[in-house]
Amino acid sequence: MRLISWNVNGLRACLGKGFVESMRELDADFICIQETKMQEGQAEVDMPEFGHVYYSSAEKKGYSGTAVFAKEEPLHVQINFGKHTDEGRGVIMEYEKFFLVNVYVPNAQDKLKRIDYRMEWEDDFREFVLELDKKKPVIICGDMNVAKEEIDLKNPKSNRGNAGFSDQERDKMRELQGAGFVDTFRYLYPDAEGIYSWWSYRFNARKNNAGWRIDYFLVSDRIKDKIVDAKIHTDIFGSDHCPVELEIEL
Numbered sequence: 001m002r003l004i005s006w007n008v009n010g011l012r013a014c015l016g017k018g019f020v021e022s023m024r025e026l027d028a029d030f031i032c033i034q035e036t037k038m039q040e041g042q043a044e045v046d047m048p049e050f051g052h053v054y055y056s057s058a059e060k061k062g063y064s065g066t067a068v069f070a071k072e073e074p075l076h077v078q079i080n081f082g083k084h085t086d087e088g089r090g091v092i093m094e095y096e097k098f099f100l101v102n103v104y105v106p107n108a109q110d111k112l113k114r115i116d117y118r119m120e121w122e123d124d125f126r127e128f129v130l131e132l133d134k135k136k137p138v139i140i141c142g143d144m145n146v147a148k149e150e151i152d153l154k155n156p157k158s159n160r161g162n163a164g165f166s167d168q169e170r171d172k173m174r175e176l177q178g179a180g181f182v183d184t185f186r187y188l189y190p191d192a193e194g195i196y197s198w199w200s201y202r203f204n205a206r207k208n209n210a211g212w213r214i215d216y217f218l219v220s221d222r223i224k225d226k227i228v229d230a231k232i233h234t235d236i237f238g239s240d241h242c243p244v245e246l247e248i249e250l
Contacts, residue, residue, distance in 0.1 A: 036065035
């Protein structure tokens, strides 16, 4: 089973930059996207092979948003979780052997002005996925807006304390993993350096590979032996992020 996750930074814009062609080439069973910046029905995505499509849109137009394109029909679909319902940050799908949670974690923003909400969101999210994990294994994917360790970004020293690399956010990711979830890329490639999933549009960051690895696939500890591969498709353009991939046998 192959899953793709991609923050497209506006699905309508990305459709004009080869989104469908790139996704078809990757030949996945699930495509999970973040930052759609649209309401359902505002764009036509020509991928009829994905017969089951679910959107979670923000109340604020042109902001946030998530979606999942699936070939297999789920047993159940939940849009968002708990009290976090207005920014379109989650699509949760239940299948016979697993839950799939596609998530777009809130950005702490400049000078960490939204860090208090981010911390609250993190605690609620961890509690939510742990409840799912009691029932069956969980696959979590998405833009999680944090580089956990120094190896996960090009310039850790100059970014220490900034949004995405604050001690608070890094500790919450450690807490999530410590609660029973594995970072699939680091599980397979613990020492891989210089492989990132997001680059600022400023300062020729992508050309210079001055990036951050903030897009993840996490899985329940008990299915880590089912991981086949985890990839970061740095050669695919169309957004300031690139797609990440998980191949797993369940």
